[in-house]
Amino acid sequence: MSRMINVAYYTFLEMVRNKVLYVLFFFALFIFGIGIAITQMSIGDVVDIISDTGLATIEMFSTVLAIFLGISLVQKELSLKTLHPLLSKPLSRTEYVLGKFFGMIFLIIVEIIFMSLIFLVLLYFYGAPGRLITYIPAIYTIFLQTSTIIAVAVLCSTLTEPTVGAMLTISFYITGATSYNLVYAITHRTSENVAKVINTLRFILPDFSHFNIKDNLVYGKGLEGLQIGFASFYALFIIVIVISLSIIFFNAKEIN
Amino acid sequence: MxxxxxxxxxxxxxxxxxxxxxxxxxxxxxxxxxxxxxxxxxxxxxxxxxxxxxxxxxxxxxxxxxxxxxxxxxxxxxxxxxxxxxxxxxxxxxxxxxxxxxxxxxxxxxxxxxxxxxxxxxxxxxxxxxxxxxxxxxxxxxxxxxxxxxxxxxxxxxxxxxxxxxxxxxxxxxxxxxxxxxxxxxxxxxxxxxxxxxxxxxxxxxxxxxxxxxxxxxxxxxxxSEIIPPDRIRYKIEFDSPNEMKDAAFALFKGIRVVSERFIIDCDDLDDFNTKLSAIVEKGYPVLNAGGVLPSLEEIVFTTENTEVKQ
Known part of the structure; x- marks a missing residue:
């Protein structure tokens, strides 16, 4: 356990000092800025627009970070051969994969907290700082969704090279983000039998609609009782399966 | 243990x-x-x-x-x-x-x-x-x-x-x-x-x-010492030559080479070494160095014809 925490800590430390992180961070601030600029030209509640843009930016930034840092987590170590001295120490491959995953999770937690603070400052500036409390469930589900993306990025990182890994992880994200609407659209425009097949397929495909509660919160629709609980369970379910697969593949992999 | x-x-x-x-x-x-x-x-x-x-x-x-x-x-x-x-x-x-x-x-x-x-x-x-x-x-x-x-x-x-x-x-x-x-x-x-x-x-x-x-x-x-066997010893003679005897020195044996103004001749075996050394001394060339040299590990490793596996 302590070895896994050690790997997680140094993974976090290595990534938090990565210049790419700061480039992405400034990009996120830029998006925030654009959001504010749009409020000046829009009709409607400014706080709603700020909230919508803010949550969307947190989600987008977390997703980009999860994909582009996540896919290089193991692959970079394989290609640079930093893995050899590490695995020569009394560290199991399982501890290594888990350490890498939790290191990345730790980075995302810090990033989300940091972005939320900026978000809070904006809400304060527009006279609604108390709204952030309302949005905590939405930020939490963004974290859950990002965690599943990190898990898939780790899996891809143990299996294939970064470019292919990035494409597979992006495909996972796109599938997750669109599957609900896609299935809904198809099943309402096709025969009953095809609709049954598509509905069955829906259980195999990732479905990020379970994490999408921000619209409900921003526009005051409220939360359904078990939505957060189910989202947590759903994320955990995906993570356990995907990380287990990562561990199985990585244990069977020859480290050349 | x-x-x-x-x-x-x-x-x-x-x-x-x-x-x-x-x-x-x-x-x-x-x-x-x-x-x-x-x-x-x-x-x-x-x-x-x-x-x-x-x-x-x-x-x-x-x-x-x-x-x-x-x-x-x-x-x-x-x-x-x-x-x-x-x-x-x-x-x-x-x-x-x-x-x-x-x-x-x-x-x-x-x-x-x-x-x-x-x-x-x-x-x-x-x-x-x-x-x-x-x-x-x-x-x-x-x-x-x-x-x-x-x-x-x-x-x-x-x-x-x-x-x-x-x-x-x-x-x-x-x-x-x-x-x-x-x-x-x-x-x-x-x-x-x-x-x-x-x-x-x-x-x-x-x-x-x-x-x-x-x-x-x-x-x-x-x-x-196990890898470099004694039977692979090489014999070599190094000698000097006065200027007027240099041309004659080249005519002594085939394969004479000059390194840093020293005449060097490699010998096939101990008999060859003794014969050549006697001839050089007889002709009055001053002998600078003569004897057997073990091959270096490098020569052993990179000698392609030596491919037997020693257990």
């Missing part, structure tokens, strides 16, 4: 990088074992199978056949790893960490903590000569410095067996001398060391036994 490393009929095959249906035999039927407290030098051309063998010993890759035991256990066993220090070829470490952080990271993985870890890290950084750079990020380290921090991380947990893949590569002559001293001091501490190198003089100077591998096959394994 179990042997530090024991390989029995180990073979490893890879897929051909260009033709996926073809296979490349990187290591073929390799057997050897090393004793506690000895230094084994691992020699071979690029692609001879040295690194593949080391990776199998480390448990990074697995043999297709044969058996490997490290300190009596399977490679990759967590208990075994506590007793092994490993320096990879051309080591590269986390660019954003400092030298000290890297040693803290790897030391903690080995269960070392607190003041013991700090003391050991500082001592090792001094030993490998990069103490003053301990708080610099590894991205700013030169190739030689990375080699040195690599050596420090390999020794952080005071291992009984040290495995080094090309430990001298990337180092300047002073660095090479320092690494050689470290290897010698490890032996004095009773540790076993196996290292690969292209620099055969280093292997010759440091190793108790030498393992020579060619195309994945063991060519020789033994002490330097």
């Amino acid at each position: 179990s042997k530090p490393i024991e390989l029995k009929n180990v073979s490893k095959t890879f897929r051909h990088p260009m033709k996926v249906w073809d296979k490349v035999e990187a290591v073929k039927d390799l057997s050897f074992s090393m004793e506690n407290g000895e230094i084994v030098g691992f020699v071979g051309h690029n692609g001879a199978g040295k690194t593949t063998a080391i990776k199998m010993i480390m448990g990074f890759i697995w043999p297709n056949s044969g058996e490997i035991k490290v300190n009596g256990k399977d490679p990759g066993d967590q208990e075994v790893k506590k007793t092994i220090g490993f320096l990879p070829e051309r080591p590269y470490f986390y660019a954003q960490l400092t030298g000290m952080e890297l040693l803290n990271y790897f030391g903690r993985l080995c269960g070392i903590k607190g003041s013991l870890l700090k003391d050991r890290s500082e001592k090792l950084l001094r030993r490998v000569g990069i103490f003053d750079d301990r708080n610099r990020k590894l991205s700013g380290y030169s190739k030689g410095m990375l080699q040195r921090i690599g050596l420090a991380q390999a020794l952080i947990h005071d291992p009984q067996l040290v495995i080094m893949d090309e430990p001298m590569s990337g180092l300047d002559p002073i660095g090479r001398r320092e690494v050689k001293e470290i290897i010698r001091s490890l032996k004095k501490e009773g540790k076993s060391v196996i290292f690969s190198s292209h620099i055969l003089s280093d292997i010759e100077n440091l190793s108790d036994r030498v393992l020579i591998i060619e195309n994945g096959v063991k060519k020789h394994f033994g002490t330097v």
